Amino acid sequence: MMKKLSGARIVIEALIQENVKVIFGYPGGAVLPIYDELFKQNKIRHILVRHEQAAVHAAEGYARSTGKVGVVLVTSGPGATNTVTGLTDAMMDSVPVVCISGQVPTHMIGNDAFQEADIVGITRPCTKHNYLVKEISKLAESIHSAFHIAKNGRPGPVLVDIPKDIQTFETKYGGKKHTKSFAFYKPNTKPSLDTIVKFVNLLEKSKKPIFYVGGGVINSGSRASLYLKKLLKITGFPCTQTLMGLGATPTSDDQFIGMLGMHGTYEANLSMNKSDLMICIGARFDDRITGKVSGFSPKSKKVHLDIDASSFNKSVNVDLLIQGDLSKILEMTLKYIENKRISFSKEKISTWWIQINKWRAKNCLNYKNSRSIIKPQYALQRLDFLTNHLDPFITTEVGQHQMWAAQFLTFNKPKHWMTSGGLGTMGYGLPAAMGVQIAHPKDLVIDVAGEASILMNIQEMSTIKQYRLPVKIFILNNHYMGMVRQWQELLHGNRLSESYMDSLPDFVKLAESFGATGLRVSKPGEMDDLIKEMIKIKGPVICDVVVDPKENCFPMIPSGSTHDQMLLGPNDKLEGEISEEGMVLV
Amino acid sequence: MTESHSKHILSIMVDNEPGVLARIVGLFSGRGYNIESLSVSEVDSDRFLSRVTVVTSGTKNIIDQIKAQVRKLIPVHNLIDITELKSFIGKELILMKLDIKQKSVLNIHKHIKNIGAKILFEDKTVIIIEFSGTPNEISGLIKKMKVYNIVELTRSGLVSMALGKDYIRR
Numbered sequence: 222m223m224k225k226l227s228g229a230r231i232v233i234e235a236l237i238q239e240n241v242k243v244i245f246g247y248p249g250g251a252v253l254p255i256y257d258e259l260f261k262q263n264k265i266r267h268i269l270v271r272h273e274q275a276a277v278h279a280a281e282g283y284a285r286s287t288g289k290v291g292v293v294l295v296t297s298g299p300g301a302t303n304t305v306t307g308l309t310d311a312m313m314d315s316v317p318v319v320c321i322s323g324q325v326p327t328h329m330i331g332n333d334a335f336q337e338a339d340i341v342g343i344t345r346p347c348t349k350h351n352y353l354v355k356e357i358s359k360l361a362e363s364i365h366s367a368f369h370i371a372k373n374g375r376p377g378p379v380l381v382d383i384p385k386d387i388q389t390f391e392t393k394y395g396g397k398k399h400t401k402s403f404a405f406y407k408p409n410t411k412p413s414l415d416t417i418v419k420f421v422n423l424l425e426k427s428k429k430p431i432f433y434v435g436g437g438v439i440n441s442g443s444r445a446s447l448y449l450k451k452l453l454k455i456t457g458f459p460c461t462q463t464l465m466g467l468g469a470t471p472t473s474d475d476q477f478i479g480m481l482g483m484h485g486t487y488e489a490n491l492s493m494n495k496s497d498l499m500i501c502i503g504a505r506f507d508d509r510i511t512g513k514v515s516g517f518s519p520k521s522k523k524v525h526l527d528i529d530a531s532s533f534n535k536s537v538n539v540d541l542l543i544q545g546d547l548s549k550i551l552e553m554t555l556k557y558i559e560n561k562r563i564s565f566s567k568e569k570i571s572t573w574w575i576q577i578n579k580w581r582a583k584n585c586l587n588y589k590n591s592r593s594i595i596k597p598q599y600a601l602q603r604l605d606f607l608t609n610h611l612d613p614f615i616t617t618e619v620g621q622h623q624m625w626a627a628q629f630l631t632f633n634k635p636k637h638w639m640t641s642g643g644l645g646t647m648g649y650g651l652p653a654a655m656g657v658q659i660a661h662p663k664d665l666v667i668d669v670a671g672e673a674s675i676l677m678n679i680q681e682m683s684t685i686k687q688y689r690l691p692v693k694i695f696i697l698n699n700h701y702m703g704m705v706r707q708w709q710e711l712l713h714g715n716r717l718s719e720s721y722m723d724s725l726p727d728f729v730k731l732a733e734s735f736g737a738t739g740l741r742v743s744k745p746g747e748m749d750d751l752i753k754e755m756i757k758i759k760g761p762v763i764c765d766v767v768v769d770p771k772e773n774c775f776p777m778i779p780s781g782s783t784h785d786q787m788l789l790g791p792n793d794k795l796e797g798e799i800s801e802e803g804m805v806l807v
Numbered sequence: 808m809t810e811s812h813s814k815h816i817l818s819i820m821v822d823n824e825p826g827v828l829a830r831i832v833g834l835f836s837g838r839g840y841n842i843e844s845l846s847v848s849e850v851d852s853d854r855f856l857s858r859v860t861v862v863t864s865g866t867k868n869i870i871d872q873i874k875a876q877v878r879k880l881i882p883v884h885n886l887i888d889i890t891e892l893k894s895f896i897g898k899e900l901i902l903m904k905l906d907i908k909q910k911s912v913l914n915i916h917k918h919i920k921n922i923g924a925k926i927l928f929e930d931k932t933v934i935i936i937e938f939s940g941t942p943n944e945i946s947g948l949i950k951k952m953k954v955y956n957i958v959e960l961t962r963s964g965l966v967s968m969a970l971g972k973d974y975i976r977r
Contacts, residue, residue, distance in 0.1 A: 345830060346837045350881040353825070370881060406881055531875035534868055 223393040228360050228383065229254035231394045232321065235364040237264050238397040241292050243283060243659055244268070245276040249296025250336060251323030254388035256294075268659060268688060271680040273300050275652035277307020277378075278678070281316045282656030285639045286614055288442060290371050291656065293320040298336030301382070302343065306646060308378045309347040313643025314465060315440055317376035319367045320348075326386035327355055341382050349377030357390040365403035374408030375529040376440055408528065412545035417553050419541055420524055425563060427498035427522075429573045430458045433481065433510075436465030436642070437503015437527060439635040441547035446470060446635045448551035449502065455558065456565045459577055461489035463504050465642045468632030478577060479586075482510040483778050484624040487585035487787060488577055490776070494784035495576070496521045503527060503547050506537040507643070508806070516783030526550050585776050585789055586628055595745050597622065597697045597768040601629040601669070604695060607752045612637060613665040614657045618650040618674030621703035621774045626669040648677025651694065655681060658690045665693065665756065672698040672765075673722050682735035685761050693755050694763045696728060699770045707773045712799060732763035743767035780806035810866040814843070816889040816897060816967045817874065818975050822882040823849045823857040830880050831859060840865065840873050844899075844942075846964030856884065856977055862965050887975045889967050897967040900939045901948065902927070906956035907934050915955070922948060933958060 226234065232255050236244070245268045248256045259267055270276040273295045280291025295301055301322040311318045325334040341353045350370050352363040360383070367379040397403075424430065432453065438445045450470045453460055461481040462469055470477070479486030481493055493499065499521040504510065511517040514536055523539040525532070526547060533542045543550055557563075588598045609631050616639040617623040623640055632638050639657060641649040654668040668675075675696055685692055705720040729739030738758050742751040742765070755762045776787045781803020787793075821827045828847055835842050844862035849855070863873060870888070878886050889895045907915055908931075915934065919926060924938035938948055945962055968974075 341826065342829070345826070345833055355825075529879070531872065531879050533875070535872055538868070 223395050225391040226394050227254065227258070227389055227391050228357050229258045229388040231360050231392070232364065232383065232388070233258045233262055233265065234394055235361055235397070236292065239290070239365070239368045241265055241290075244292040244294050245270055245279040245283070245656065246294030247271075247273050247276060247296065247300060249300045249323065251297035251325060251385050252294060252300075252321075252388075254385065255321070255323070255383075267294070268655070269684065270652065270655075271683050272678065273303035274307050274648070275655075275678050275681045275684070277304050277311065277318060277320065278646070278649050278652035279656035279659070280318050280320075281307065281311050281314075281649075282616060282639050282653030283660045284316050284318060284656075285653075286636050286657040287660045288636065290317045290319055290368055293318060295320065296323045296336065297325055297340070298338045300336075301340035302338050304380075305343060305347060306644075308344055308380065310641055310644040310646045310649065311378040312347050312349065314641065315376045315436065316378065317371040318378040319364075319371050320378060320380045321364075322380060322382050323388070324353070324382045324384040327384045328386070330384065340380065344380050347378075348380050351380040351382065353382045354384070354387050357387050357392045360387060360392070361394050361400045362403050365397050365400050366406070369404050370406050373406060375437075409544060410528065410546035410549055412543045412550045412553060414553070414557075416541065416543045417550070417557050420543060420554060421557055421561075421563060423498055423522060423524060423541065424456060424500075425565070428569055429495060429497040430456070430570065431492045431496040431499055432458055432460040433463070433493065433499055433501045433504055434460060434466045434469050435463040435502065435504025436469075438466060438469040438547055439503075441503065441528070443635065445503075445548035445551060448548060448555055451555055452551060455555075457567045457570060458500075459492055459574070461485070461492065463507070463510060463642075464627055464640060466504060467627060467638045468635045469503075471634070472632045478581065480627050482507075483512070484628065484774055484776065485778075486628075487583050487776055487789065488580035490778065490784040490787060491580050492577055493518050499523045501525045501527075501539070502551075505532045506535065508536070511537060512778045512786075513781055513783045513803075518784070583789070588772075588775075588790075590745070591769065592745060595743065595748060595766060595768045597625050597699065597766075597772055598629055599745060600695075600697060600748055600766050600768060601625050603748045604667070604669075604752055605630045607749065608665060608667070608756060609633070611665045611756070613667050614639070614654075614661060616640065616650040616653040616657060616666070616668045618668070618670045618677075619645045619647045620671045620674055620705075621699075621707065621772075622669055622671040622674075622697040624704075624774045625697070630669075647674040649674075651675060651678050651681050651692070654692045654694075655684055655688075655690055658692050659688070666691070667693045667695055670694055670696045671703060672696050672700065672725055672728070673702045676726075679731070682731070682737065682761075686736045690761060691759060692761050694761070695755070696763065696765050697768050698725075698728070698765055699768050699772065700725065701770055703772075704774070710773070711779065712804065728763050728765035732761075735761075737761035737763055739763050739765065741765040741767065779803060810868070812864050812866060813870075814862065814864045814890065815870050816895070816965065817861045817863065817877070817886060818889050818967060819859040819861065819877060819886045820884040820975055820977055821857050821859055821880075822884070823855045824882060827857065827882045828859070830882065831861070831877065834876055834880065835861075835863070835873075838876065840869065844964040846966050851977060854977065858975070860964060860966050885976050887969075889969055892969040892973050894970040895967055896970060897941060897965045898939050899942055899945050899963050899965050900937070901945050901960060901962040902935060902937055903949075903952060903960040904933050904935050904958040905952065906932065906958050908932050910955060922951065924948070
């Protein structure tokens, strides 16, 4: 005989069945029964954050660095609405997260009760799916299907809203195995063989190919990365990666020609522009990648490999689309190549490589270093040089520092780079780093931050203190919202409206007040010592790296321009005015 | 670019659960797609399935994107684009209340009979008629009835079905 359990207990039991080890949350009136059950068990660890947005970002960091589902627990009303930015972030970047929110009791719903918010209504467009559990009999099914939906197909966040009375009602729970119909969601993962044949055919014919690799490869799992590495080796084709895709295959590889897009390398963007075959793997032709769509890679045939059918032909029309799980698509492709004994002649693409290497020789990431002031690029180069052997997990906030980190750091493995790509959420990096550190307690976790972004979730220093998380916060402090200032310089006549960061805290003292170590550096000659010391310190560290306040991020494709209209440095002037069409773009 | 816009009738089978219509409608409004007509009702009470008919318009790319996005919604079981099938029928229903105080009842009865509408209710002051037809037929009817004093009218969204063997799977 199955025993009857309370709804709150079923939540915990179901999480245990889903193999959940950690949840990030914040208690409140409408989830007290669940917190009570949490108290009575020791299989799930709860991390108490200081703001619910941070709980979601921490869960994202946990999920992206492990491949598992990140779990969040919050109360109703403000607890739930505070998760909206995090959920939208997870939606845009395809991160599997399950968010459980408390709700006012069922009979109070719709009455404007205390701490009531229609969170299912609010999060409908920013979750992959959501549930309001109105009957105790549907509770277990809702939780298990939430996990199933979050991690299958293109991953994303799922919210389960549980009214307080449902948490106290009792019903039988026979575990996941005996829960009916939670796995009804079955996205197609297997590609058709004839598309694979066509794909290989295009690979064989191309003289100017390029692999354009996105975060989908990382989401598909380590096998996808492995197969892609193999395919790269067999073909000898050049490879560029999106912001989300960095590390899908090692960025130290010689065939890697840098990130592409708005702040991508000269060689990557020009290769995209001039290629005759573009192979998009798990990316989505985002506007940061394409620039002006009408001038995007005009002469190439385009192949798109993706799990999500709604990504096909959304902004750019492609010639061949292959829908399925990337690791399956890549595996089938490799098998077909092997079975048919197809070999790829390096000769055929040798002129292409000569051209690419000419572009490479431009050394587009070059910057004018200084002896008196720290250039942000230099700080990151040194960080990369001194930490790379430790395979650190890197998170970032959003802005110039994020782009420089993407340009100057090396990623040898997938799942080591956590950044807010689609939504561009300032304040993402610190809580994400907490989530990563919880998942990888022994590893080096660095949040590359800006002084503006870090303040958006600085309260999480308290969480870091409580759980003794040795997160290293590497602030490139230029006293500006650097990216905002850069756009104001470029597009708004250098009128720096509200982008100066006045009244900043003393980051060293701030660190100390949370029991962390604070280090400050302002001379290039002291950079290495700072980084070495940062690594040596066992606990959390805030490094206040005072950098050149005027430095801008190049290369840059101004909005509304095409890949071959890149600005390479501060002396590169725009050709004429930016079009009105470009001015309205973000 | 002057890609041509065309009208499409989408038939969507969904779980009949709270919020399912909001998911579909929210998707259209959130992504800036147009809904020209909408009708929804449960069609399978054993399996709690509803059938939603949406009339929308857009370029081929937009229509393809709408279909892909709708298919991604978790409670959506199946979607067919009825306009892409060989032949189909689409009907709307209209109820109309006419003020007949000043008119000859006999003439009205004759007129209604000629049009093929049905009388649902009648007293000394008003008459309510029912008519079903294609959107064009319905619009034509409204025009014709303007000779009377139309007190109010209500028309349903389009419901549609493929002719011949084609049908939407559950």
